[in-house]
Amino acid sequence: MTIEIKERGTKQFYKEVVNVLTQYRQLLYRPQDKLKDNFKRYIFLTIAMLLICIMSVYGGITVSFSATRIITAVFAGVAAAATAVILFRMYKMVDGFLADDRPSVVTIDENGVGIEKTGAQAVRLAWDNVAFVRSFVESTCFFSKDLSGIVLSVTNDYKREIMDYLKNSDINVTVIK
Numbered sequence: 001m002t003i004e005i006k007e008r009g010t011k012q013f014y015k016e017v018v019n020v021l022t023q024y025r026q027l028l029y030r031p032q033d034k035l036k037d038n039f040k041r042y043i044f045l046t047i048a049m050l051l052i053c054i055m056s057v058y059g060g061i062t063v064s065f066s067a068t069r070i071i072t073a074v075f076a077g078v079a080a081a082a083t084a085v086i087l088f089r090m091y092k093m094v095d096g097f098l099a100d101d102r103p104s105v106v107t108i109d110e111n112g113v114g115i116e117k118t119g120a121q122a123v124r125l126a127w128d129n130v131a132f133v134r135s136f137v138e139s140t141c142f143f144s145k146d147l148s149g150i151v152l153s154v155t156n157d158y159k160r161e162i163m164d165y166l167k168n169s170d171i172n173v174t175v176i177k
Contacts, residue, residue, distance in 0.1 A: 001165045003106040013138040014097040017153045024149050042087040049080035113142050115152050132174040
């Protein structure tokens with residue numbers, strides 16, 4: 001089966017793909033786990049750490065700077081910066097996906113699944129290296145068994161075709177809907 005994808009994915013699709021990629025190991029070991037929104041999590045963590053840092057500095061100014069307040073302010077500031085950097089990189093990844101308007105070709109056959117972007121490298125997984133196929137709200141993803149982090153994602157506009165092909169073929173792969 002070959003699917004030609006000419007349209008660009010939505011921002012929600014690419015945010016979900018980034019969430020899947022950032023939770024790859026967890027999902028590999030526990031495929032049924034709920035996909036968490038890491039964008040919201042990192043926004044919350046950045047704000048929380050920033051507030052702890054500000055409160056520690058404010059407490060030091062109004063009362064007195066103690067070793068505990070200084071250490072708390074420094075660690076919370078570093079944690080806020082680190083989570084902000086991670087969040088920035090996640091959004092940059094989404095923007096990079098959105099900027100790529102090259103068509104893709106998804107090939108699913110008896111040997112495996114592959115995605116090829118026009119003018120780019122093709123990525124292919126043999127069925128014996130596919131841990132499972134899982135559908136999320138926006139995407140259907142093929143997870144590599146090894147810890148390489150390879151996840152092939154297709155928008156759910158093609159979910160029915162993919163699921164019908166997998167159901168009607170002799171491919172032995174776990175499908176999680």
